[in-house]
Amino acid sequence: MTTDTRATRSRLPALTWTTVVPPLAVVVLALTWGRKFDGTTGAVVVTLVAVVLGAAVLAAVHHAEVVAHRVGEPFGSLVLAVAVTVIEVALILTLMISGGPETQSLARDTVFAAVMITVNGIVGVSLLVGALRHGIPAFNAEGTGGALATVVTLATLCLVLPTFTTSRPGPELSSGQLVFAAIASLTLWIAFVLTQTVRHRDFFLPVATDGSGTLDEDVHADPPTNRTAYISLGLLLASLVAVVGLAKVESPAIEKAVAGVGFPPSFVGVVIALLVLLPETLAAVRAAQRERIQISLNLALGSAMASIGLTIPAIAVASIWLDGPLLLGLDPTQITLLAVTIVAAVLTVVPGRATRLQAAVHLVLLAAFLFLAVSP
Known part of the structure; x- marks a missing residue:
């Protein structure tokens, strides 16, 4: 293959759906933001927004993979995790500012x-896809274990302890406790990022299934050019902004749908999380199909870590002007699910290899969470 041929293949094709959808989604967002649509027109608009939202999610995954291929792992996973989480924080704050008392627990629920x-x-x-396609998927237990330990610590400090503290009535932290939780969260997140990208980057690189070593780069294609990567980065950010903005536009319809089927209001937080994490889910599954389970785990645990480590400090700052209490503590059912999840995750991570059984355990826990969120 010649240099010219590789350069041609690495360029972003003009007017493909992945380049058209992000600006189109931003235009749709601008036309629908802050407006109310009723009757037949409202139903048509909601349907159109849902279609554009789904297309924007798929476009975000594509451009995230282009950027990830250019910068290499684990930086690629970090780019998507941080970008999605920053937009998630913006969506939570937007809904909490515009909402009423029912949004006091939205940050916790999300x-x-x-x-x-x-x-x-x-x-x-990811483990199920990897096991079905490649037998027993392997990953680096040292890096994954460190990421899991950070997630567990963050979840305990920010979601479990508020249930048991006594400075304030209810599942909330005092001002001093909230400041400490915010500083601790940000510190742990920064420490992990430095470990992942500087000191021990090799702990987070894909591992060969036969244990022969790490797979530093994707050998199936040449990396894109800098110009292509920059264009994809811009389109990725546009896609993510559009995803969250359109999700906000859809939120009244989501809230009505949740109430209409008799689900508790807290289920809105679940819907938000599902929408925001859809790009990372698709990217993780694609990585698992390519036998890059470590990338899938980087995305999963990195997203969980960033979701707490960036959201809690942002909420702590926003609480200065937010009305009402900030409910962060989990209820007993949620704490039980979190505890079982931690135990299962530890047992999955320690061997550095996983089977379909571990995948089934995690998926059943997810099903239990969703079921109990609908029927607490």
Whole structure:
């Protein structure tokens, strides 16, 4: 293959759906933001927004993979995890500012849902896909174990302890405790990022199934050019902004649908987490299909970590002008699910290899979470 041929293949094709959808989604967002649509027109608009939202999610996954291929692992996973989480924080704050008392627990519901979806859903699906396609998928237990330990610590500090503290009535932290939780969360997240990208980068690279060593780069294709990567980065950010913005536009319809089927209001947080994490889920599954289970785990645990480590500090700052209490503590059912998830995840990570059984365990835990979220 000549240099010219490789350069041609690495360029972004003009006017493909992946280049058209992000700006189109932003235009649709601009036309629908802050407007109310009723009757038949409203139903048509909601359907159109849902279609564009799904297309924007798929476009985000494509451009995230282009950027990840250019910068290499684990930086590629970090780019998507941080980008999605920053937009998730913006969506939570937007809904909390515009909502009423029922949004006081929205941050907790969304963050807890993100943890359960990533640690059980993304991990479970990735392991299942990897096991079905490649036998017994392998990964680096040292790096994955460190990521899991960070997630567990963050979840305990920010979601479990508020249930048991006594400075404030109810499952909330005092001002001083919230500041400590925010600083601790941000510190742990920064420490992990430095470990993942600087000191021990090799702990987070894909591992060969036969244990022969790490797979540093994807050998199936040449990396894209800098120009292609920059274009994809811009389109990725546009896609993510559109995804969350359109999700906000859809939120009234989501809330009505949740109430209409008799689900508790807290289920709105689950829907938000599902929408926001869809790009990472698809990217993780594609990585598992390519025998890059470590990338899938980087995405899953990195997303759970960023969801807590970035959301709690942002919420702590926003609480200065937010009305009402900030409910962060989990209820007994949620704490039980989190505890079982932690035990199962530890037993999955320690061997550095997983089978379909571990995948089934995590997927059943995800199903239990979703079922109990609907029927608490």
